Amino acid sequence: MQAIRALVTRHKSGERVGITSICSAHPLVIEATFVHALRHDLPIVLIEATSNQVNQDGGYTGMVPAAFRSFVEGIAARVGFPLDRLVLGGDHLGPNAWTALPAEAAMAKAEIMVADYVRAGFRKIHLDCSMSCADDPVPLPEHLIADRAARLCRAAEQAFDGAPDDAPVYVIGTEVPVPGGAAEDLDELAVTTPEAALATVTMHRDLFHERGLGAAWDRVVATVVQPGVEFDHDKVVDYRPEKARALSTAIEPVDHIVFEAHSTDYQPPQALAALVRDHFAVLKVGPGVTFALREALWALDAIEAEWIADGRAAMREVTLARMKADPANWRKYYHEQGRALDLQLQYSLSDRIRYYWPDPAIVAAQQTLFANLRRSPPPMGLVSQYLPAAFAAVRRDDIATDPAALVIAHIGITLDAYYGACYPHV
Known part of the structure; x- marks a missing residue:
């Protein structure tokens, strides 16, 4: 090669x-x-x-x-x-x-x-x-x-x-x-x-x-x-x-x-x-980019909670429920209980949540979340509230504030640090 x-x-x-x-x-x-x-x-x-x-x-x-x-x-x-x-x-x-x-x-x-x-x-x-x-x-x-x-x-x-x-x-x-x-x-x-x-x-x-x-x-x-x-x-x-x-x-x-x-x-x-x-x-x-993915999805979930009245995807709730129903990919690593476990499941830097994204129920929730925000685009101020850096990036590049574009822009912030390290003189 x-x-x-x-x-x-x-x-x-x-x-x-x-x-x-x-x-x-x-x-x-x-x-x-x-x-x-x-x-x-x-x-x-x-x-x-x-x-x-x-x-x-x-x-x-x-x-x-x-x-x-x-x-x-x-x-x-x-x-x-x-x-x-x-x-x-x-x-x-x-x-x-x-x-x-x-x-x-x-x-x-x-x-x-x-x-x-x-x-x-x-x-x-x-x-x-x-x-x-x-x-x-x-x-x-x-x-x-x-x-x-x-x-x-x-x-x-x-x-x-x-x-x-x-x-x-x-x-x-x-x-x-x-x-x-x-x-x-x-x-x-x-x-x-x-x-x-x-x-x-x-x-x-x-x-x-x-x-x-x-x-x-x-x-x-x-x-x-x-x-x-x-x-x-x-x-x-x-x-x-x-x-x-x-x-x-x-x-x-x-x-x-x-x-x-x-x-x-x-x-x-x-x-x-x-x-x-x-x-x-x-x-x-690996986990660094999927952690950024989760950050963006949770931000969209928060935007949906404020903006969409009926038919919410409730992606965060669905994901936590699926992780608790099938603990095989995290139970060896997370040992808290109750609210402390909820926090660990979502925010641990080891990011065991990444194993659950292909789960059909979670995929369906993500699709509903994106569909809701495409059908009823939130105001720019609300997007900026939860995804300020990604919002600035899509505005800079003149990209519509589509939910997928916001997620991609947010992950791109993490990738920027690697680009700067690998190509410092460009």
């Missing part, structure tokens, strides 16, 4: 450039990404699906890789975004969705998944086998993690049958050194050591070459590390460059590889810019 490799080459040559990876399957988030890219004339848009979100069994979206590609390309076509500027990626591709199985069975499923991603046209592949399966030790030995990643790389290479300049690029490593790392005290969040980061690169390189994957190794563009950024329900640990200085410097002499930073959600613009400057040139964001 020449576009990604070219960007990494530019960064390695000293340009302060990066790329934002949008990890979301929500159609409004994806549309907002394309609208934002068109407004700024971005050369590349990178949209990624995770292994539990999209796989051969459907994942929690119900989509296999080929269906996800069609879904994203359909939105691009509707918006008018050129497909030759779209890159699809697969995040944390490995046995994560099947860890309840013995390792060999889980890896066999992971091989099928990776091959399906590549055949479907995904060209940025994150190989992550750091999770323990049913019969594995906890944590997994580093050598076994790298060996399994090389095994999945072989499956990806065998599945690819296109032109050499369209061959997949790879990402190795993971931001969590052992399973359960996200539960650590965020005040004591540990930055990956330079020694650990370089050892991951060396171990993967050696195993790739041992397996005859030297050509694939030349297309490894990034390794995932922990630069010291994270968030939990109500706290964000911001990037502190001084804590990551040694790690940042360590990657400079490594050919064709930069760092990929996960969990950059909610970082302020100056922190995102510093991450890119310090060679964390791939910035992944």
Whole structure:
């Protein structure tokens, strides 16, 4: 995938450039990404699906890789975004969705998944086998993690049958050194050591070459590390460059590889810019954009409550009711009760609400909400009251205050911070 490799080459040559990876399957988030890219004339848009979100069994979206590609390309076509500027990626591709199985069975499923991603046209592949399966030790030995990643790389290479300049690029490593790392005290969040980061690169390189994957190794563009950024329900640990200085410097002499930073959600613009400057040139964001989506939808719900007398969608009430009726996606993470639980379900920065947007009752409520506000457009002052920044954006761009346009504009505010970090000199 020449576009990604070219960007990494530019960064390695000293340009302060990066790329934002949008990890979301929500159609409004994806549309907002394309609208934002068109407004700024971005050369590349990178949209990624995770292994539990999209796989051969459907994942929690119900989509296999080929269906996800069609879904994203359909939105691009509707918006008018050129497909030759779209890159699809697969995040944390490995046995994560099947860890309840013995390792060999889980890896066999992971091989099928990776091959399906590549055949479907995904060209940025994150190989992550750091999770323990049913019969594995906890944590997994580093050598076994790298060996399994090389095994999945072989499956990806065998599945690819296109032109050499369209061959997949790879990402190795993971931001969590052992399973359960996200539960650590965020005040004591540990930055990956330079020694650990370089050892991951060396171990993967050696195993790739041992397996005859030297050509694939030349297309490894990034390794995932922990630069010291994270968030939990109500706290964000911001990037502190001084804590990551040694790690940042360590990657400079490594050919064709930069760092990929996960969990950059909610970082302020100056922190995102510093991450890119310090060679964390791939910035992944997921909950941060779906949190912005929820903010906009709740604002529209508040506008409806003030403006629409009869036939309200009551989207917030419907969503909370559906989440409580089906707690599978949040009960391991939220432990409050009563009103405190209501607040956590809606406003936790971990944004478990994102798993519920495809629910048919919630989709129907959103459609009714949008229809109500289109049939009876609210006064401009009321829109400005609840969505002032989005209202200013649609006014600036001379866009009608359609509910979907307001949501897209609100998500675009979050994307603006990433654009400023990845293209600071434009």
